Amino acid sequence: MHDPILDRTLRRVRAERVRDHRRRGGVTAAVGTTLAAAVLAGGVYLGQHSVPGERVLVATAADGVRMTVTATPADGWLRLRADLDGIDPGERCELVVTDTAGRRYLAGGWVASRGEDTSVTGAVVVDPRDLAAVSVVTTDGRTLVTATAR
Incomplete structure (x- = not known):
């Protein structure tokens, strides 16, 4: 016996979990990319503006x-x-x-x-x-x- 309401509810819950997981993954990737860019830019800045012995x-x-x-x-x-x-x-x-x-x-x-x-x-x-x-x-x-x- 199949319960169509239960099946639909379970599909919706699974879809929301997948969507939440993807959203969190996207935020994590965006934060990681931003941090990597900041570190790289800081290193480039220091490399261009520091003087040996400074x-x-x-x-x-x-x-x-x-x-x-x-x-x-x-x-x-x-x-x-x-x-x-x-x-x-x-x-x-x-x-x-x-x-x-x-x-x-x-x-x-x-x-x-x-x-x-x-x-x-x-x-x-x-x-x-x-x-x-x-x-x-x-x-x-x-x-x-x-x-x-x-």
Whole structure:
């Protein structure tokens, strides 16, 4: 004995399971493809924009001042790019490099802007192998944040 209503219900349940399975598989494939593309694009970007010997130093002070410094070696000197956040507006600041012998070098200066992240570039005649730290120091001598080289 066949029950046509039961048969129809079972076919519908099976079809919905197959459809759900395919839908989940499609989402998984889309997410996987997106992640793979992002990793590949990031690798291409880094490959095109990184310099041999380039170093990235990161630090966060207890009061929330954050700094990321990219130190790019040149022939016996360093190019610096510091991305900063959390410095009070109007603060007069200097980017200071310390070498492994403890000598300090001024690499740049600026006045912190109101409510904006700040990017500062500078250069210093320090051999890239001798880089020990990069600090943000106020003109009155307070150190706001220091990133050490490892």
